[in-house]
Amino acid sequence: MRRLIQRLLPAVAAAALLPLAGCGGGDTGAGAGRLAAIKARGQLICGVDGKLPGFSYQDKGKYVGIDVDVCRALAAALFNDPTKVEFRELTSSERFTALASGEIDVLSRNTTYTLSRDAAGGNGLDFGPTIYFDGQGVMVPKASGITSLKGLAGKTICVENGTTTELNLADRFREQAIPYTPVKYQTGDQTYGAYLQGRCAAVTSDRSQLAAKKTSFPDPDAHVLLPEVLSKEPLGPVTVNNDSALADALRWVVFATMQAEESGITAVNLKQKLAFAKANPNQADLRRFLGVEGEFGKQLGLPADFVPRVLAAVGNYGEMFERNVGQGSQLKLDRGLNRSYRQGGLIYSPPFR
Amino acid sequence: MSGLPWWRDRRRLGWLIQLAVGLTLLLAIALLLGNLERNLTRAGLRLSFTWLNDPAGFDIAETVLPYTAQSSYAMGLLAGFANTLRVVVSGLVLATLLGVASGAASLSRNPLLAAVVRTYVEVVRNVPLLLQLVFWYFAVFLALPAAPEALRLPGLTLAKGGVFLGAVELVNGELVGNWRLSLELAALLTGLVVYSGAFIAEVVRGGIVSVPKGQWEAAASLGLRPLATLRQVVLPQALRVIVPGLNSQYISLAKNSSLAVAIGYPDLYAVAETTLNQTGRGIEVFLILLTVYLGLDLGISLVMNRIAHLVRIQER
Numbered sequence: 001m002r003r004l005i006q007r008l009l010p011a012v013a014a015a016a017l018l019p020l021a022g023c024g025g026g027d028t029g030a031g032a033g034r035l036a037a038i039k040a041r042g043q044l045i046c047g048v049d050g051k052l053p054g055f056s057y058q059d060k061g062k063y064v065g066i067d068v069d070v071c072r073a074l075a076a077a078l079f080n081d082p083t084k085v086e087f088r089e090l091t092s093s094e095r096f097t098a099l100a101s102g103e104i105d106v107l108s109r110n111t112t113y114t115l116s117r118d119a120a121g122g123n124g125l126d127f128g129p130t131i132y133f134d135g136q137g138v139m140v141p142k143a144s145g146i147t148s149l150k151g152l153a154g155k156t157i158c159v160e161n162g163t164t165t166e167l168n169l170a171d172r173f174r175e176q177a178i179p180y181t182p183v184k185y186q187t188g189d190q191t192y193g194a195y196l197q198g199r200c201a202a203v204t205s206d207r208s209q210l211a212a213k214k215t216s217f218p219d220p221d222a223h224v225l226l227p228e229v230l231s232k233e234p235l236g237p238v239t240v241n242n243d244s245a246l247a248d249a250l251r252w253v254v255f256a257t258m259q260a261e262e263s264g265i266t267a268v269n270l271k272q273k274l275a276f277a278k279a280n281p282n283q284a285d286l287r288r289f290l291g292v293e294g295e296f297g298k299q300l301g302l303p304a305d306f307v308p309r310v311l312a313a314v315g316n317y318g319e320m321f322e323r324n325v326g327q328g329s330q331l332k333l334d335r336g337l338n339r340s341y342r343q344g345g346l347i348y349s350p351p352f353r
Numbered sequence: 354m355s356g357l358p359w360w361r362d363r364r365r366l367g368w369l370i371q372l373a374v375g376l377t378l379l380l381a382i383a384l385l386l387g388n389l390e391r392n393l394t395r396a397g398l399r400l401s402f403t404w405l406n407d408p409a410g411f412d413i414a415e416t417v418l419p420y421t422a423q424s425s426y427a428m429g430l431l432a433g434f435a436n437t438l439r440v441v442v443s444g445l446v447l448a449t450l451l452g453v454a455s456g457a458a459s460l461s462r463n464p465l466l467a468a469v470v471r472t473y474v475e476v477v478r479n480v481p482l483l484l485q486l487v488f489w490y491f492a493v494f495l496a497l498p499a500a501p502e503a504l505r506l507p508g509l510t511l512a513k514g515g516v517f518l519g520a521v522e523l524v525n526g527e528l529v530g531n532w533r534l535s536l537e538l539a540a541l542l543t544g545l546v547v548y549s550g551a552f553i554a555e556v557v558r559g560g561i562v563s564v565p566k567g568q569w570e571a572a573a574s575l576g577l578r579p580l581a582t583l584r585q586v587v588l589p590q591a592l593r594v595i596v597p598g599l600n601s602q603y604i605s606l607a608k609n610s611s612l613a614v615a616i617g618y619p620d621l622y623a624v625a626e627t628t629l630n631q632t633g634r635g636i637e638v639f640l641i642l643l644t645v646y647l648g649l650d651l652g653i654s655l656v657m658n659r660i661a662h663l664v665r666i667q668e669r
Contacts, residue, residue, distance in 0.1 A: 093626050097635055123633030161623065162630035170412045170422040182412050183537065183617045184627070194617065197495040198513055199536065242395055
């Protein structure tokens with residue numbers, strides 16, 4: 001008996017240390033391929049804002065918005081089911097840490113694409129295609145009578161902590177030598193709450209965000225956007241650096257919605273187009289795009305029919321835009337820069353070849 | 354050596370157990386560090402502090418140091434720390450005054466005064482501080498009237514533009530005065546002082562109660578009035594109980610000041626959060642934060658321990 005205990009002791013000790021060893025090794029396993037991990041999990045975990053109408057917010061208990069649609073499109077491509085997404089609501093200060101620590105797979109939270117966020121020596125992120133070309137704006141109460149940035153001299157401006165707008169604000173006002181005081185809050189709720197309570201003469205953010213938040217104000221018409229655009233804000237989904245498989249899958253899922261608009265494929269006519277492609281072997285471009293022939297899906301680690309899956313779930317880019325932030329929504333934003341390049345906009349998909 | 358097997362040799366067993374625990378601890382730390390190192394390498398990040406000299410590029414609403422957007426991140430963090438110190442130091446003084454007054458008042462023979470203080474202490478102690486700060490900021494200070502209808506108390510003017518001490522003038526619809534506190538600072542200070550004051554009141558009350566009743570009676574028999582008894586007989590003896598308790602309340606206050614971020618006051622943590630977002634240097638920023646808050650609290654402890662040494666009963 002005693003001998004047995006003696007022999008068992010090292011085994012017990014080793015077993016006690018096992019969980020530790022497991023936790024060390026587990027993370028590197030995920031590093032080998034986040035895409036594989038998502039597939040194995042059967043669900044995509046997506047970081048969103050959750051409180052921004054048009055981009056990501058809850059409508060009758062369901063997440064909707066253009067940022068949400070990006071996640072749904074990827075889930076549709078992977079699982080043929082746009083509901084297989086778990087959404088995590090993040091503040092702008094939390095978002096990059098959540099992504100870097102692996103708490104979320106994809107960050108789709110109206111995030112501006114910048115050099116320092118992309119660079120390995122900076123935030124070390126990997127940006128997907130820009131889904132909304134935006135610019136920073138400033139909103140003031142109509143009653144204040146302020147009509148330009150100069151009118152804000154010596155005033156207080158509310159801004160959200162940890163955003164590019166915070167930096168642009170400092171740069172623009174410094175260039176024009178306009179003195180001002182920034183009051184920074186951790187969340188959008190606090191920022192707009194303080195603005196509505198009159199703490200600040202103005203609030204600044206991306207113009208789309210200001211337009212979106214305005215719709216949820218008690219009296220939306222009492223606030224106006226100043227004409228000045230302070231910066232370029234290309235917004236898009238983000239993944240962590242050094243994981244090309246996931247970044248590429250995300251990139252081409254988003255491009256698929258843009259290419260579909262260029263090719264005139266919509267959620268409505270998708271079935272006809274698919275039948276047309278199957279029946280006509282001479283339609284090589286369409287056949288490859290819709291996965292009737294070729295290996296695009298396989299090369300990306302996605303199913304062969306990922307494009308039709310995505311389009312059935314969220315429609316093409318134009319449909320996504322109009323439904324969430326355009327004429328089909330409360331925001332009624334003009335497509336502006338976000339028109340397809342064929343209409344003089346910036347939305348352009350590299351070729352599916 | 355005796356012929357005892359190792360598991361029955363107490364001395365050897367003791368050593369072995371210590372060795373095993375030590376090794377396990379080292380192994381755990383090594384695993385965690387290794388994990389960190391691996392994950393950082395995978396994400397292409399390396400620990401570095403050179404970014405501290407880069408221009409920060411963001412503005413800070415209020416600062417006592419000459420900080421501008423062109424200053425370095427290091428200067429920005431320092432400006433944030435100065436703001437933290439401003440709140441902590443004035444908070445310590447005000448919370449102590451409020452706490453000592455309430456603690457003594459809660460033992461008052463005036464039932465109304467005692468009841469009011471007891472209610473204050475119980476309500477404030479049992480509501481989360483974050484909630485109280487948000488309440489003070491959004492429900493009290495942001496609800497203040499605009500400058501022309503400012504709330505004027507003797508020596509104190511309250512308006513949406515800030516809290517002014519001393520004389521103020523109305524210039525172009527805005528208040529101008531020498532001593533202005535921003536609403537964020539005023540709300541944070543009020544919240545911290547009211548909250549810590551309640552805890553300090555309990556510490557003080559406990560200290561006073563710990564002084565034997567005979568001391569009060571002896572002082573009374575010498576003809577001392579109650580307030581004089583408290584000041585000259587009871588408090589000096591109560592201090593040796595009060596000071597260690599105060600120490601932990603002061604440390605709490607210093608740490609709680611980091612909740613400033615919830616109400617837009619640019620303290621060290623708020624500046625660090627912006628820095629973290631602009632640079633992506635999460636681990637470095639948190640190392641700095643940990644070091645600074647640890648240093649601040651150890652500093653407070655050091656001073657308080659000196660004071661505790663001074664007020665201890667000297668045997669003659």
